[in-house]
Amino acid sequence: MFVLSQIEHNLPMPPHLLSRPLVDAIKAELERLFLNKVVANLGLCVSVYDIRSVEGGFIFPGEGCSTYKVSFRLLMFRPFVGEVLVGKISGYDEKGLHVSLDFFSDISIPGHLMQYGTARALDGRWMLKTEDGDELYLDLDDEIRFLVSSIKYPPIPVEQKETDRAFAPMQIIGSIKGDGLGLLAWWAADEEEGEAEAEAEE
Numbered sequence: 001m002f003v004l005s006q007i008e009h010n011l012p013m014p015p016h017l018l019s020r021p022l023v024d025a026i027k028a029e030l031e032r033l034f035l036n037k038v039v040a041n042l043g044l045c046v047s048v049y050d051i052r053s054v055e056g057g058f059i060f061p062g063e064g065c066s067t068y069k070v071s072f073r074l075l076m077f078r079p080f081v082g083e084v085l086v087g088k089i090s091g092y093d094e095k096g097l098h099v100s101l102d103f104f105s106d107i108s109i110p111g112h113l114m115q116y117g118t119a120r121a122l123d124g125r126w127m128l129k130t131e132d133g134d135e136l137y138l139d140l141d142d143e144i145r146f147l148v149s150s151i152k153y154p155p156i157p158v159e160q161k162e163t164d165r166a167f168a169p170m171q172i173i174g175s176i177k178g179d180g181l182g183l184l185a186w187w188a189a190d191e192e193e194g195e196a197e198a199e200a201e202e
Contacts, residue, residue, distance in 0.1 A: 001083065004049055004073045005042045010056075012065045023051055026070055034074055038169040040153045043078030044104055077104060079172065083148045086184070088141050092126055099144060099174060106168035109146055113175035115182055128182070136186060143184045146174035 009030075017025040027048055034045040052071040059066050079085060087107060091098035096110040111118070111126070118128045121137070128136040138144070152171040176182045 001077065001079045001085065002046070003043070003076050003078050005039075005076050006052070006071065006073050008069065008071045010067055011070045012063070012067045015065055018066075022054065026051060026054060026068065030070070030072060038153070039074070039076070040169070042074075043076035044170060045074045046077055046103065047075040049073040049075045079148045079151070081148055081150060084145060084181070085148065085174075086143060086145050089138055089144055090140070092124065092138070092140075094120070097126060097138060097144070099146065104170075104172075106170060107146075107172040107174055109144075109174040109176055113149060113173070113177050115176055128186075136183070138183060144176065145181050145184060145187075146176050147178065147181055149173045149175040 011026065011029060011033075013025060013029060017029060020028070030048045030051075034048065036045065038044050050073050052073065054071075055069040057066045057068055085101065087099040087101045089097055090100040090105060096108055096114070098105070099107040099109060101107070111120075114126065115128050117130065118126055118138075121127050121135070126138045128138070130136065150173045152173070153169065154167075154171065156169070157167060180187055
């Protein structure tokens, strides 16, 4: 889920930071530039992990700040395809479910990647109709286990309609089509039965 990515960057240092120790000033500027932002094909930056090297300090013609060549590592949120995560349902529409991990919310589970027998109810919620005829609803704030089906880094749109969803620079498509996937409550009883049987065998 979390990976370290090493980056080299030519970093102009604002003059007001130069009164601080150089490494502290560089880290503060890197956090301003990268923290809680998506870097295409790398993921969402959650922390400036460390600074590996600093070179330069050159002042180029026409500029009022010094520029440093900095090598550093960022801690990135970048789940791999096939990884299983647990989040909470934050919304739903005709296309599917929206899921949040608290620190990242651009996760969607489309209808065609849900368990067989899942459909929308009359009130707009999604529900799973079991073979026994039970209707299991997927409600807001329910904890849900899903598999990462794909990760997209869409280009920034030139124009955006007012009715469009807010642009998301990183989008995770999830799937709950499979054993063990879906609401945690669905599988809790089975897991408890399995543990009880294992204890009985011992």
